[in-house]
Amino acid sequence: MNTALLLAVGGLTAVGLYLLTGRSLSRIVIGYSLLGHATVVALIAAGGLAGRPPIAGGAALEDMSNPLPQALTLTAIVISFGLTLFLLALARRQRTLSGDDLVEDDLEDRRIAAAEGSGEAGAR
Amino acid sequence: MIGGLLLSHAAVCLVLAAAGRRLGRGSLLVAAVPPAAATVWGVTRLGGEEPAVAHVSWVDGLDLAMTFRVDAFAGIMTLIVSGIGVAVFVYAFGYFSAADPAMGRFATTLLAFSAAMLGLVWSDSVWSLFVFWELTSVTSFLLVGHKSTDAGVLAAARRALMVTGGGGLALLAGLLLVTRAADATLLSDLGPVQGASAVVGAVLVMVAAATKSAQVPFHAWLPGAMVAPTPVSAYLHSATMVKAGVVLVAVAGPALGSLAAWKALGLAFGIASIFWGAVGALRHRDAKLILAWGTVSQLGMLITLFSVGTAHAVLAAVALLVAHALFKGALFLIVGEIDVRAGTRNIDELGGLARSMPIACFAAVLAGMSMAGAPPLLGFVAKETAIAAALDLEGPEAWIVGFGVIGGSVLTVAYTVRFLIAVFGAGPQTPLAPGRGALPAPSVILAAAGVAGYGALGVVDDLVGEAAARLSGAAVGHLHRWPGLTLELGVSAVVLAIGALVGLAVSRRPPRMPADLGARWTDASIDGSVAFGRTVCARVQHGSLPVYLVTMTSVAALAATPFLADVSVDHLVVWHRPLQVLLAAAVISAAVALCFVGTRLGAGLALGGAGIAVAAIFVIHGAPDLALTQLLVEATIVVGFVLAFGHLSRSFPLTGARWRAVRMAIAGLGGAAVVIGLGAASANPSGSPPVAEMATAAANEGGGGNIVNVILTDIRGLDTLGEVLVLATVALGVVALARASSGTASEQSAGTASERATDAASEPA
Numbered sequence: 001m002n003t004a005l006l007l008a009v010g011g012l013t014a015v016g017l018y019l020l021t022g023r024s025l026s027r028i029v030i031g032y033s034l035l036g037h038a039t040v041v042a043l044i045a046a047g048g049l050a051g052r053p054p055i056a057g058g059a060a061l062e063d064m065s066n067p068l069p070q071a072l073t074l075t076a077i078v079i080s081f082g083l084t085l086f087l088l089a090l091a092r093r094q095r096t097l098s099g100d101d102l103v104e105d106d107l108e109d110r111r112i113a114a115a116e117g118s119g120e121a122g123a124r
Numbered sequence: 125m126i127g128g129l130l131l132s133h134a135a136v137c138l139v140l141a142a143a144g145r146r147l148g149r150g151s152l153l154v155a156a157v158p159p160a161a162a163t164v165w166g167v168t169r170l171g172g173e174e175p176a177v178a179h180v181s182w183v184d185g186l187d188l189a190m191t192f193r194v195d196a197f198a199g200i201m202t203l204i205v206s207g208i209g210v211a212v213f214v215y216a217f218g219y220f221s222a223a224d225p226a227m228g229r230f231a232t233t234l235l236a237f238s239a240a241m242l243g244l245v246w247s248d249s250v251w252s253l254f255v256f257w258e259l260t261s262v263t264s265f266l267l268v269g270h271k272s273t274d275a276g277v278l279a280a281a282r283r284a285l286m287v288t289g290g291g292g293l294a295l296l297a298g299l300l301l302v303t304r305a306a307d308a309t310l311l312s313d314l315g316p317v318q319g320a321s322a323v324v325g326a327v328l329v330m331v332a333a334a335t336k337s338a339q340v341p342f343h344a345w346l347p348g349a350m351v352a353p354t355p356v357s358a359y360l361h362s363a364t365m366v367k368a369g370v371v372l373v374a375v376a377g378p379a380l381g382s383l384a385a386w387k388a389l390g391l392a393f394g395i396a397s398i399f400w401g402a403v404g405a406l407r408h409r410d411a412k413l414i415l416a417w418g419t420v421s422q423l424g425m426l427i428t429l430f431s432v433g434t435a436h437a438v439l440a441a442v443a444l445l446v447a448h449a450l451f452k453g454a455l456f457l458i459v460g461e462i463d464v465r466a467g468t469r470n471i472d473e474l475g476g477l478a479r480s481m482p483i484a485c486f487a488a489v490l491a492g493m494s495m496a497g498a499p500p501l502l503g504f505v506a507k508e509t510a511i512a513a514a515l516d517l518e519g520p521e522a523w524i525v526g527f528g529v530i531g532g533s534v535l536t537v538a539y540t541v542r543f544l545i546a547v548f549g550a551g552p553q554t555p556l557a558p559g560r561g562a563l564p565a566p567s568v569i570l571a572a573a574g575v576a577g578y579g580a581l582g583v584v585d586d587l588v589g590e591a592a593a594r595l596s597g598a599a600v601g602h603l604h605r606w607p608g609l610t611l612e613l614g615v616s617a618v619v620l621a622i623g624a625l626v627g628l629a630v631s632r633r634p635p636r637m638p639a640d641l642g643a644r645w646t647d648a649s650i651d652g653s654v655a656f657g658r659t660v661c662a663r664v665q666h667g668s669l670p671v672y673l674v675t676m677t678s679v680a681a682l683a684a685t686p687f688l689a690d691v692s693v694d695h696l697v698v699w700h701r702p703l704q705v706l707l708a709a710a711v712i713s714a715a716v717a718l719c720f721v722g723t724r725l726g727a728g729l730a731l732g733g734a735g736i737a738v739a740a741i742f743v744i745h746g747a748p749d750l751a752l753t754q755l756l757v758e759a760t761i762v763v764g765f766v767l768a769f770g771h772l773s774r775s776f777p778l779t780g781a782r783w784r785a786v787r788m789a790i791a792g793l794g795g796a797a798v799v800i801g802l803g804a805a806s807a808n809p810s811g812s813p814p815v816a817e818m819a820t821a822a823a824n825e826g827g828g829g830n831i832v833n834v835i836l837t838d839i840r841g842l843d844t845l846g847e848v849l850v851l852a853t854v855a856l857g858v859v860a861l862a863r864a865s866s867g868t869a870s871e872q873s874a875g876t877a878s879e880r881a882t883d884a885a886s887e888p889a
Binding site for chain 1: 794818
C-alpha cells in the first residue's frame with residue numbers, strides 16, 4: 001500500500017474525530033466531511049496502484065487503475081455529500097431556533113442520569 | 125410423536141388464552157388433556173428398547189436445532205411431569221372457586237409450564253435444553269405472581285425469577301464452555317471432558333443447577349415461592365421444576381462427572397442443603413413451608429447422589445427422584461386441601477384433623493412414611509439403596525457422603541414426625557368448611573402410588589435400573605424390596621428410631637417464629653445489584669454527546685490493537701507517483717489547519733482546500749470520474765456552509781483546554797487505529813485487480829468504454845437507483861428544513877432556549 005495515502009487517511013481521520021467531538025455544530029459538520037474524505041481515500045488506496053484512467057482504448061489494460069473501488073468510491077462520495085448537506089440544513093435550523101450552533105446535552109439522558117443518581121428510578 | 129405432543133400443548137395453550145375467560149374454571153380440565161396424552165404415550169413406551177428421537181433444524185450452519193431424545197430416564201421424567209400434571213390440573217379444579225376470574229390465564233400458564241418442562245426433559249441438544257430451562261423460569265415467575273396485587277407475592281416472584289434467571293445465565297456460559305471442550309452439542313454425544321475451560325464450564329453448570337434446585341445458598345427463593353397457589357407449589361416447586369437442576373446434574377454426569385471440581389461442588393451444595401433444609405423444616409410453623417424446606421433438603425440429597433456418580437448412587441438417586449415426586453406431591457396437595465377447608469396452614473391453629481379429615485390423614489401418613497423411608501413404601505427402597513450406595517464408597521468420600529445421607533435421613537424422619545403430629549395430632553378441633561368433591565382424590569392416588577410402587581417393585585426396578593444404567597454408563601444393581609439382615613437395614617432402623625425421638629422432642633418446643641436470613645440475604649444482593657446498575661447507568665448515560673463519541677472512539681481504537689501484529693512493511697511503498705507525497709502533505713496540512721482556524725469563513729475555505737487536494741489525489745491515481753464528482757461536491761458544500769453559518773458570529777466558541785487535550789489524544793488514537801487496520805489489511809493482498817474482466821464486461825454487456833461509468837449505470841444499476849432515491853430524500857429534507865426555519869422561528873426560539881441544558885459550564889472538562 002501507498003504510505004503517503006495511508007498517512008493522509010490517518011490524518012484526516014484524526015482531525016475528523018477531533019472536530020466531531022467538539023460542541024460547535026459547524027465544526028462537527030466539517031469533521032464529518034473530513035471523515036468522508038478519509039474513507040474515500042482509504043478505498044482508493046486499498047484498491048490498488050495508481051494507473052491510467054480505466055477507459056477502454058485510452059490505455060493498455062495492464063496500465064489501468066482498478067475500476068471497481070472507483071465505482072464504490074463514487075457512491076461513497078455522493079452519499080457523504082448528501083449527509084453533509086442534510087447536516088448543514090439541520091445546523092441552519094438549529095441556528096434559527098437557538099441563535100447559535102452549539103450541540104446540547106441529550107435532555108432525556110440527563111433526566112435519566114439525574115433520576116438514577118438520586119435513586120428515584122423506581123418512581124419514574 | 126414428540127413434536128406432535130409439544131405442538132398439542134402449544135395449541136391448547138392458544139385455545140385457552142383465547143377462550144379461557146368463557147371457559148372459566150373448566151379451562152383447567154381442558155388443560156389436563158395434553159398432559160394426559162403425554163402420560164399415555166409415556167406409558168406405552170415404557171420398557172421400549174430404542175429411544176424416541178425428533179429433530180427440527182433451524183439454522184444448519186450454526187448447528188442450531190431442536191433435538192429431542194426420549195430415553196429411559198427421560199421416559200421416567202415424562203411420567204412424573206405429565207402424570208403429576210394431570211393430577212394437579214384435576215386438583216386445581218377443586219381448589220379454586222368457580223368465581224375466580226383469572227382461571228383461563230392460570231390454566232394457560234400452568235400448561236405452558238408443563239410443555240416447557242417436557243421439552244426440557246426431552247431435550248438432547250443443549251441449546252433446546254437451555255431454551256426450555258429459561259421458559260420454566262419465566263412461567264414459574266408468572267405462576268408465583270398469580271395473585272399479582274400483593275407486594276409480598278411480587279417480591280417472592282421477583283426473587284424466584286432473579287435467582288433462577290441468574291442461574292440461566294450461568295448455564296448458558298457453562299454450556300458454551302463445555303460444548304467447546306467436548307466438541308459436541310448433543311447430550312448423548314458428550315464424552316468426558318478435560319481442561320481448564322471445561323472445569324470453569326462445569327462449575328457454572330453446577331451453579332445453574334443449584335439455583336434451579338434451590339440449593340444453599342441459593343435456596344431462599346423456594347420457601348418464598350410458597351405464596352403461590354398450592355397446585356403451583358405441588359407441581360412446580362416440589363415435583364417438577366425444582367427437579368430441573370437435578371436432571372441437569374444427572375444428564376451432564378457422564379461428561380462432567382470425572383472432573384474433581386464438579387463432584388466437590390455438587391457434594392458441597394448437596395450436603396449443605398440436606399442439613400440446612402432439614403433444619404428449616406424443623407423450625408417453621410407453616411405446614412407448607414415445612415414441606416418446602418423439606419424439598420430443599422431432599423433436592424440436596426438428590427444432587428449429592430448424582431454428583432457421587434457411581435452406578436449404585438445413581439440408581440438410588442433415580443429411585444428417590446420418583447419416590448419424592450409422589451410423596452411430596454401428595455403432601456402438598458393435602459396441605460392445600462387443609463388450607464382451603466380450615467382457612468389456615470399454621471400448625472399452631474390446626475388440631476383434630478385426624479378425626480375430621482380421615483382420608484387426608486390416611487394419605488398423609490402413607491406419604492409421610494414414604495418420605496421418612498419406612499416400609500412398605502417406595503421411599504424405603506430409595507433410602508435403603510442410598511445408604512447402601514454411601515456404604516459402598518471408599519476413603520474420605522465415604523465418610524462425607526455417609527454423613528450426609530445418614531444424617532439427612534435422621535432429620536427427614538424428624539421433620540416428618542413433627543409435620544404429621546403438628547397437622548393431624550391432638551388439639552382443639554379446627555372448624556372446617558365443607559369438603560369439595562374432587563379435592564382429596566389426586567393426593568390419595570399419589571400417596572397410594574408409593575405403596576403400589578413398593579408392591580410392584582419388579583416393574584419399578586426395571587425402569588429405574590435402565591435409566592440409571594443410561595446415566596451412569598455402567599451396569600447397576602437392583603432395588604430390593606427387603607434387603608435382608610444387612611448393615612444398611614440396621615442403619616435404617618437406627619435412623620428411624622433416632623429421627624422419631626428428635627421429631628417428638630422438637631414438636632414439644634414452644635412456638636417461635638424463625639427469622640428468614642436466606643430471603644433477606646437474597647433480597648439484599650438483588651437490591652445491591654440493582655443499585656449498582658443505577659450507579660453505572662448514571663455514570664455512563666450522563667447526556668453529553670461529545671463524551672459518548674469519545675468513549676466509542678476509544679473502544680473502537682482499542683479493538684484495533686490486535687491488528688498491530690499483522691502490519692508488515694513488506695507491502696508498503698512510500699509512493700507510486702511523487703506527487704502523491706505532496707498532495708498527502710497538502711491534505712494533512714489543510715486538515716490540521718481546520719483545527720486551528722478561528723473563523724467560520726476560514727474553516728469553510730480550508731475544508732474546500734482539503735477537498736480539492738483529495739480530488740487531485742484522484743487525478744493522480746487515475747480516477748478522473750471521482751475527481752470531477754469530488755470538485756462538484758466540494759463547491760456545493762462550501763456554498764452550503766456559507767449559507768448555513770454565514771450569519772453566525774465569525775469565530776468559534778472556545779472550549780476548556782483539558783477537554784481539548786483529551787479529544788486530541790482520543791482522535792489521534794482513532795487515526796492510528798485506522799492506519800493500523802489498513803496496514804494490516806494491505807499485508808493480505810487478494811491477487812491482482814479484475815481490470816480485464818471488468819473491461820470485457822463493460823464492452824460486451826454495457827456497450828461502453830468508461831468502465832467506472834458502466835459499473836455504476838449498468839452492472840450495479842439498481843444500487844445507483846437507490847443512491848438517487850437517497851439524494852432525492854435528502855433534497856426533500858433540506859428543503860423542508862429550510863422552509864420550516866422561516867416564519868415560526870421567533871416563537872419557537874423562546875421555548876427551546878429555556879429548555880437548553882448547554883452552557884459553557886456544562887462542557888466536560
